[in-house]
Amino acid sequence: MKLILAPMEGVVDYKMRQLLTDIGGYDRCVTEFIRVSAQPVPKKVFLRLCPELEHGGRTRAGVPVYVQLLGGCPDLMAKSAVIGVSSGALGIDLNFGCPAKTVNRRDGGSALLQYPRRIESIVDAVRQCVDPAIPVCAKIRLGFDSADLLPEIVERIAAAGANELCIHARTRLDGYKPPAHWQHISGIRRPEKMELIVNGEIWSAPDAREAQHQSDCKSLMLGRGALARPDLARIIRSHLKAGDGRDWQAFSWPEVAVRVERFFNQQDSGNHRYVGNRTKQWLGYLRKNYVGANQLFQQIKKLKDRDEIATMIKRHRSQLEMISNTSFNYTRDQTKPFDEFSSQTSSRLSRTKIGVPTAA
């Protein structure tokens, strides 16, 4: 079983990848999508969106990061993939699932699910140009407005030589509306060489088990669930007795809060207009599972001043420590927290507004 951290534009940037892979349980991450439009993507763009490329293409915890491309022109996609690989990418992921209207209008993402031959020619062009040792993966939805074309899409992606295919078990029309239709994947003819990965609505270990069962796929990609429960991959491994199979006691809120504070201190220092937005966005996911996250969210949601937010988070954490008489730290991370390898911040701060769940 592989557990992959889903690409999430405007949310899962390299800081979040670092934070979540430090906690552990993941076999791989994928960058936010990199749009390929009029020109091949230059190296500097790859390095900005995937600073891990300067560190062997892996997160600090050693988890490989594949670079995701989105576009409709086979030639430009292939040229961009070659630049990505020469910049250090350990794998290329092709996005055929993005539902955003602006992306679809410009010929990319899930719009291409209506044209399986076009998807095939993009995967084929990339596969032909990229070193055979580098995996080429694709990420799709069940279809554009129905799953009717799914068997053909899967067959064509396999024929083009993709190594893996991740299926987000909803159509574009479904958006992010639950449920995910994992069962649609199980009937599809399995190409031998291409592994299928199921994605969508996996928020807990029972969801993971059910997704595996209904889709007949072993490997899973975790999206919003990974943000709502930062140790979800460890919990799933522990419950399914997969990987190292070690028992894992789920994080308490104070253990998460220490990471929220650190995330704020690292991440939210960029453009003052957006100060705190990333942390508020993450708390928006966390409060689905932790009452304390909701309290902290309410305390900071209207604040705009960096120092005020920092003070409020600190106060919240001190109260937690006082109540439990314990000092919480990062002892359950796989890596030490202070050996930063980059001070860059993503330029995509606060651009994403979709998909943030409301309080449960």
Ligand SMILES: Cc1cc2nc3c(=O)[nH]c(=O)nc-3n(C[C@H](O)[C@H](O)[C@H](O)COP(=O)(O)O)c2cc1C
């Ligand atoms: C805010 C947000 C940003 C996303 N950005 C990307 C992206 O850049 N590339 C991609 O392939 N999918 C993207 N997705 C889709 C996710 O990777 C995933 O397929 C989807 O959220 C379903 O999984 P989940 O139900 O576990 O969240 C995004 C989803 C969300 C909510």
